[in-house]
Amino acid sequence: MSDIETTTVSEEGYACTSQVGEFDLQIDATDETGPNPNAALVATYASCFLPAFRVGGSQRGEEDLGTVQIDASADLDGDDDLTAIAFDIHVEADLDDDTAADVVERAEGICHVHSALRDELHADISVYPGAF
Structure with a gap:
């Protein structure tokens, strides 16, 4: 098992939501829904x-x-x-x-x-x- 594990999902487009521990982090390549x-x-x-x-x-x-x-x-x-x-x-x-x-x-x-x-x-x- 790794020391850090995350899951990143994109259902469509260029926005992704990463699950980092108990936190959701929104990242968007187009700067529309997150950085x-x-x-x-x-x-x-x-x-x-x-x-x-x-x-x-x-x-x-x-x-x-x-x-x-x-x-x-x-x-x-x-x-x-x-x-x-x-x-x-x-x-x-x-x-x-x-x-x-x-x-x-x-x-x-x-x-x-x-x-x-x-x-x-x-x-x-x-x-x-x-x-x-």
Whole structure:
């Protein structure tokens, strides 16, 4: 049994509903009923990086970062493939440049999505025709 199991269903069109544990997640390639997959990936990355940033701060002795906000942006090529992702991290605490850089470096080592975004991590795909 795998550590993470999800089920994603599309009955028609380009909208999908993924069952993730007890949660339903709506993703729509056309942005009509939910965010598109690229936007969802960027939001997931930021949602993983933010708590990793807090842990990195704690490891650096910065226990109270206050409010932390990540404004994420991403660039797409002509095929709508992601080519770049950027985070602007706004922190209530007054961190000096060296501390901020150290916290970011620690967060990069902690964030699971950051670690997963590499070429060699692609799905192993099997197709089962006539399943329904």
